[in-house]
Amino acid sequence: MAEQREMKAKTPWHSGKVICVAVFFIAALITLVAIAFVQNKPIPQKYKYGIVLDAGSSHTAVYIYEWPAEKENNTGMVRQRHTCAVKGKGISSYAQKSSGAGQSLMECIEDAKGNIPADKHEETPVYLGATAGMRLLRMQDSESAEEVMTSVKATLMSSPFDYQGARIISGQEEGAFGWITVNYLGKNFRKAAGTMGALDLGGASTQITFVSGQSVESPDNSMDFRLYGNDYQLYTHSFLCYGKDQVLKLALEKRLMPVETSLEDPCFHPGYSEKKSVKNVFDTPCVHTINKEDMDKSFTHNGTGNFTECQSSIMKVFNFSQCTNSRCSFNGVYQPPIEGTFGAFSAFYFVMNFLNLTGHSLADSKRGLEVYCNTPWDAIKERHPTVKHKYLAEYCFSGTYILTLLENGYNFTFENWKHISFIDKIEDSNAGWTLGYMLNLTNMIPAEAPDTPLMPHGGFVTLVLFLTIFLLILLLLWYKFLGLPSCSSPKEVV
Template identity: 50%
Template sequence: MQFFMLQFAVKNPRNRKLLITLIIILVVVGVLVTIAVIQNLALPQKLKYGIVIDAGSSHTSLYIYQWPAEKMNDTGLVRELTSCKVKGPGISSYWMDVKKAGLSLRDCLNDAKGKLPVKQHHETPVYLGATAGMRLLRLQNQQLSESLLNSVQEFIKTYPFNLQGARILTGQDEGAFGWITINYLMGNFLKDSAGEDSPTLGALDLGGASTQITFVPDGNTESEESSLCFRLYGKSYNIYTHSYLCYGKDQALKMLLDKLNVLNDGTISNPCFNRGYSKSINATVFFDTPCISRPQSTTHQTLNLIGTGDSAQCSKDVNKIFNFTSCSWSSCSFNGVYQPPLHGQFGAFSAFYFVMNFLNLTKDGPHDLDKVKKAVDTFCSSPWAEVKSVFSIDERYLSEYCFAGHYILSLLQNGYNFTSTNWKAIKFVRKIKGSDAGWTLGYMLNLTNMIPAELPYTRPLTYTSYLTVMVIFSILLFILLLVGFLIFKKKLCRVGDKM
């Protein structure tokens, strides 16, 4: 083809201008197409990853989060990529052999190692947050709690991640980050940043050793200790939050048993266990907690728990672990703790959700308070043999649902001051848009404010430059086409003259 064009130009010198014009036109068209293709290629998204390990009182979970390197209003758009539940109890349970605490994380850390891009292992931060279980251990033996955390840190360091430390969260942190999580997942922060009126949700969290309530009050709070300020997506939030150590479900059960009478033969009749249930427990281990102010007054090493399934009595006994009378503020929750009047809707997660879900009270809701009470009473009055035949659940959890149901009712009604009027303001949730409700995502979201943002991948030309180049080359192409047309037309005229 090139040879033919060359011969065409040599034999016909008058065609050289037309040939050159055509070649230039082809080059300009090629440049235009190339610029358009390169400029409009889909840009790869820069992603960052973070790992948060939730070291709770009863179990440990590992969460992997990802967000774009380019941040919005100084806060990364974090979402949960995957999670892994660690086998075994919470790390505080390994106080007798601290090395086993770190080893318990091996499977989940290996899982994370396989799911994250190898080239980003060393830049992926890992944060371990220990909650109420470790807060209780620190109260009992601070040196032991520090030794346990150090052992866990040393084990995590054997992995190619960027360990940012392992620390015991305050109850205030746990409550506040849980509040951040559910509001982030509901999109409330983004709506607010767009100038829309989007009220935030309050957060209710119930773990094994503590419970937290967090919400934005309608007005100022009287207690500075229970007030926090966050700035997310360009907006500030003043929140009320309080954590009640020892009032998680597991520790509350121990406080209840401590208040029940022990018979001479070491038997404890418990109205919060189904009728016909029985279990032997080691008194020393079970009552070894700072949540009980005095040792159990019994000489028995082994205690026999006998369920009576008395729902009404269970409700009365559960109320005994709270103090609803003393209050030096304008309004209180329990134990003399200040709490402003409830305001807005609430999301209840962790054990709140699991107990209500077991009682079939999380679907087709929200359900009114009377229906919840009836469901709890119905379950409590069922014989243990019948309960076991209907539910294929681990007996430890199954046996505690009667107590847990009454405990949640007492905590929410008498403690946090929910009534039949505003009960439906509570939505019991486990996941929101595929992510677990809990403090870990809020923790990661808050920490991204401290991680430098990277510039996103950019296109070769700015929009203005791209438009300018395309206009110039288009004009040039038009001129060349016009010149080519005139040359071709002149050639045709000459051919006509010769004829």
């Protein structure tokens, strides 16, 4: 008996208690591994969607955004899922037949239906923001502007989406939301490095927006935001009539007065010659009104292709003579000194990208344009047979305008020119005001930084699993080298 007891004491695996403990260990281990697997398994992601229609002066674009439902307050989580370009011109071109404005959106609304899961249609907000084209129409004919807006509202309200409004946004909003978009996409709000200014060149207006170290002197140019726990005072200004289509009319107006039958233009290529109607130049509130007789005339627009002369003629569209603030850009508009880096998008990008000037210094850009503007029109057409005729004819003018606006208008220098990046998209999402507009209206940018857990959930579960296995191994090693702690009473040991 004594021998048997001794044997059992030496081979504790035979002890009922040990078997019991081992069974519990193994069961606990299996449970832990199972929990870790289940918790770490990717849960099917739930997405939310939002639609913004950018009713610009030249055209309307529909943007569909998507984001993971539970992460909507994190910077950089919303991305552009899809875009649809509305056929035809901008909604302001439907002034004489307002019902056509709403009708023109139908195709892209159908397209959006196919791009968002049907069960999400009802909860997907849809917004429309109209910009400078509608601002001009409102100035010219407020009744027609109202009718056009009523028409687009009706179309959006009849869609299955959650209609959240259609309005003409202000120039300050256009500038500020463009700034929010580029900095949200660049994840700059939660970085110490600071933010990026935004430069937007549309067809009818242009915006400049940046954080200025100096206090903004004029209240009209100041916008305050508190985002992710930081305060930003923005300088922003929108120049109505200084988008690339309207500014061409301003430049032509200066050269066309008094109305002649032909016009020699250094901003168009040598050999370019087209008959145009005077009405096409003077049909906007951006230029002076002329008498009806002159309005019905036409003129021949001849190119002479000279960059330096083109620049001098473009300088005439800016007024540098009056400034009631400490400093101004042009037309008496206050502007603090340029600071930091800038993202330049829309036509800034389209034009500079076409001219292959997105990565060049200001001096090289001027040299490039000198050669380009002087190239005969026939050679240009031959080189770019597929490019839209209107764009192609105007790249010399547009490029020269961009350089003049940035250097002489906004006071960029040869030195800080390199801080401008000409951008179209940031990580597959277009730079523009629409994303910032939606983020703001859906309260997706919190004023205070959301609390973030120390580590992601998956990491936490994995860490707990590893620590448990580690403890189990320690326990086994302890048993192997020191034996099982005795369960018998001290009396028996004695």
